[in-house]
Amino acid sequence: MMHSHLPHTDIVGYYQFITFRTFDSTDSFLQKLFMEEKENSKKQLTADLHLDESQQGAYLHGEVLSYLNDFIINKNQELYQLVAFCIMPNHVHLLIKTLMPLATMMNIFKGISAKEINNIMNRKGTFWAQSYYDKAIRDQKHFDVVYNYIKNNPSKLIETNTTTPRFYGIYEE
Template identity: 35%
Template sequence: MDDSESKDAELELRGPGESAKGWYSRGYLPHLDSIHALQFITFRLADSLPKNQLEQLECELKQLKSVRNLESVKRKRIDQWLDAGYGCCALGHPEMARVMEQALLKFHRVRYQLIAWCIMPNHVHVLIEPQEPLGKIVQSWKSITARWALRKNAELELRVPGRKLWMPDYWDRFIRDQQHFEQVIDYIHRNPVKAGLCSRPEDWHWSSTRDRGAPAPQQQQEKTP
């Protein structure tokens, strides 16, 4: 990552006088964008989900009446598709994953506290305590990695389609309590195991699990936080 990319990312992260949104509505449930509110974030590559299946899912959701069921069904189905490894999976390349890791760590303890993270082949899970608006933080990660990926696309055979690496927007959920906090960390670290990429969370190199030096918790039934 060169100096110009670092400066660009810092400017994008700060934004011109932008403040956190607070409570706002997006999709089926309310969201909270607030400084120091712990946030579980997932963002994915542009081609990580098949368009025809997404359209079919939207049709199915229209048949459901419960708002809570809508969110739960949609999230569970999308997680299953992501873990199936659809699309170019550029983040599966070690060099691409390393740049993604560097982007996450770059503003740790400066713009946010990075609590847990996991880089999957076609998506990323992050748990942070933000000190800046959430959208600007996510955009900085995307900008740094997208510029690098598009420059290295042919050389490393990343198979990024067109000029678009990331899907617009991101999924976020604020942490409700200690139980939810622990559940989210476990979910993040177990994602590679759930997807069949390794046997134990600590065996996955592109995750904060390797820094914790503690044995993985006992296998539990997977839940979507």
């Protein structure tokens, strides 16, 4: 969920769709959106579409993209069972099976990766937004929809200067 006061679905062994973003990717449009009385899944879809088009907080490219790509793959079986991910310029989507409580996994993931990304960027301070969105996968149809969303999300980008893929999926190896 995007607000820290909303409950997360936190059952070890469940497949989860997780979205998290850079600390300054939120602009006034998203701040207003999260204040609205809308269903969370509708808010998340609107937020994802906005983040896909926004350059706000777009740090996930070049050496940072390469590091994060390797980090996500290297943490497979340690923090989660990885199914798929995509790295957009200002946010990340994961489809995983949890191996530990989600809050613990996200704290470890964000903490380690933020420290290294800050080193790469020669900066200090917060890198990831505190909140994240999570959605437990309900069934095979939901799993397929999420997998395909993650797979197709990077195709919205027009990039000419990257050799690091923005998508990884176990069914694409």
